[in-house]
Amino acid sequence: MASDKAAGAVKAAPAAPRSRKSVTGTRRTVAALFLLPALALLGALVVYPIGYSVIRSFYDQSGDGFAGLDNYRALFTDDGIRTALKNNVVWVVFAPTIATALGLVFAVLTERVRWGTAFKLVVFMPMAISMLAAGIIFRLVYDQDPDKGVANAVWVGVHDTFAQSSAFPKAHPGRESPLEPAGGGAFVTKGTVSAGDTVSLPLVGVAPDLMPDDAKPAAAAKPDGDRITGTTWQDFTRGKGVGTLNQVDAAELGYPGMRIEAVKDGKVVETATAGDDGTFSLSSKADGARLRLPAGNFDAPYNGLDWLGPSLVTPAIIGSYIWMWAGFAMVLIAAGLAGMPRELLEAARVDGANEWQVFRRVTVPLLAPVLAVVTVTLMINVLKVFDLVFIIAPGSSQDDANVLALELYRQGFSADQPGIASAIAVFLLLLVIPVMWFNVRRLRREVRR
Numbered sequence: 001m002a003s004d005k006a007a008g009a010v011k012a013a014p015a016a017p018r019s020r021k022s023v024t025g026t027r028r029t030v031a032a033l034f035l036l037p038a039l040a041l042l043g044a045l046v047v048y049p050i051g052y053s054v055i056r057s058f059y060d061q062s063g064d065g066f067a068g069l070d071n072y073r074a075l076f077t078d079d080g081i082r083t084a085l086k087n088n089v090v091w092v093v094f095a096p097t098i099a100t101a102l103g104l105v106f107a108v109l110t111e112r113v114r115w116g117t118a119f120k121l122v123v124f125m126p127m128a129i130s131m132l133a134a135g136i137i138f139r140l141v142y143d144q145d146p147d148k149g150v151a152n153a154v155w156v157g158v159h160d161t162f163a164q165s166s167a168f169p170k171a172h173p174g175r176e177s178p179l180e181p182a183g184g185g186a187f188v189t190k191g192t193v194s195a196g197d198t199v200s201l202p203l204v205g206v207a208p209d210l211m212p213d214d215a216k217p218a219a220a221a222k223p224d225g226d227r228i229t230g231t232t233w234q235d236f237t238r239g240k241g242v243g244t245l246n247q248v249d250a251a252e253l254g255y256p257g258m259r260i261e262a263v264k265d266g267k268v269v270e271t272a273t274a275g276d277d278g279t280f281s282l283s284s285k286a287d288g289a290r291l292r293l294p295a296g297n298f299d300a301p302y303n304g305l306d307w308l309g310p311s312l313v314t315p316a317i318i319g320s321y322i323w324m325w326a327g328f329a330m331v332l333i334a335a336g337l338a339g340m341p342r343e344l345l346e347a348a349r350v351d352g353a354n355e356w357q358v359f360r361r362v363t364v365p366l367l368a369p370v371l372a373v374v375t376v377t378l379m380i381n382v383l384k385v386f387d388l389v390f391i392i393a394p395g396s397s398q399d400d401a402n403v404l405a406l407e408l409y410r411q412g413f414s415a416d417q418p419g420i421a422s423a424i425a426v427f428l429l430l431l432v433i434p435v436m437w438f439n440v441r442r443l444r445r446e447v448r449r
Contacts, residue, residue: 103329135391152304199230254278
């Protein structure tokens with residue numbers, strides 16, 4: 001009986017617990033097996049290329065001779081690379097700052113309006129476009145021809161609103177004309193005029209289909225007492241042998257808006273503007289003067305700015321980048337605004353702060369962590385910018401718009417300098433690492449809170 005109880009006690013005794021260490025080790029092994037494919041891929045696509053680039057940066061063009069630090073020395077002595085480095089500094093300073101500032105403004109202003117969501121969607125939409133497509137779009141936007149480029153079309157429209165361009169840029173005196181060059185693009189009558197005279201100022205050179213819309217058939221001037229009258233017109237009629245030289249014909253058009261100056265002893269004593277039919281009239285003050293058509297009548301039409309020229313190409317490309325990434329900044333900042341404690345804003349308003357003070361002293365400080373993350377993320381992105389510069393900048397201005405990523409491509413594939421290209425790649429990595437470290441550290445700090 002006692003033995004049966006002892007046996008039952010032995011059978012009822014619980015099994016010894018398994019070693020915790022063995023369970024933990026098994027889990028680590030399973031985790032390592034699951035991570036192994038990803039680690040192998042990471043090593044093949046990231047670690048190996050970085051290591052190879054570091055090693056290759058110390059060798060010469062052929063890859064056989066050890067070059068030491070010569071490739072890195074070229075980063076600060078080669079003019080093309082120095083220009084790229086300077087442009088990268090401009091990019092890092094201005095592009096993230098402006099994009100973040102615009103994103104902040106958009107996020108704050110659209111917070112209280114009904115159509116805010118639709119506006120945010122429109123602003124964020126460029127993020128769906130690839131850099132290549134955006135580059136092609138803005139290459140067209142910045143086209144020099146106002147009839148093709150939107151930027152110059154707007155710029156020329158604004159300019160012409162305040163300073164109308166000439167309608168007769170190619171007009172000039174014809175053969176046997178009473179006009180002669182006066183220097184600087186102006187034309188003047190060969191002789192002086194007297195009160196009661198009628199003066200003919202014929203010009204040629206403007207194609208009939210390019211004449212102003214308000215031009216009417218030219219009218220021969222009639223004598224007007226002690227005044228000086230005249231006509232300035234397009235002395236050209238289509239068809240061989242048609243029309244009389246230096247005389248107004250029925251099929252010829254006047255030059256509306258043509259400015260006429262009466263010059264005596266080198267001074268302008270009176271001015272007049274031709275009507276739609278080209279006729280004009282001057283008072284007796286012009287007696288004894290010579291009539292001059294100033295150069296302003298013949299100025300070439302304003303064609304806007306050379307957006308992709310050497311001086312503006314970098315700001316123009318930065319503008320296209322901001323167009324793409326301001327929406328990204330807006331979305332992240334809007335998410336930060338959504339989580340902001342509203343009682344702090346209301347308390348500031350109750351204390352008498354206006355909206356600008358609430359924005360500057362409450363909203364911005366509370367959003368500082370989000371603004372820092374957005375700015376740093378854009379800085380990392382800007383350091384690697386390549387597509388926009390390569391697509392938008394024309395060949396004549398690519399040297400002026402050069403950045404490090406583009407110079408890496410040019411040195412590696414165009415100039416056949418893989419050693420220098422590898423040195424640029426390592427240098428870019430060294431520039432990106434501190435910014436990434438700062439971003440990761442800030443994110444960890446936010447998680448701990």
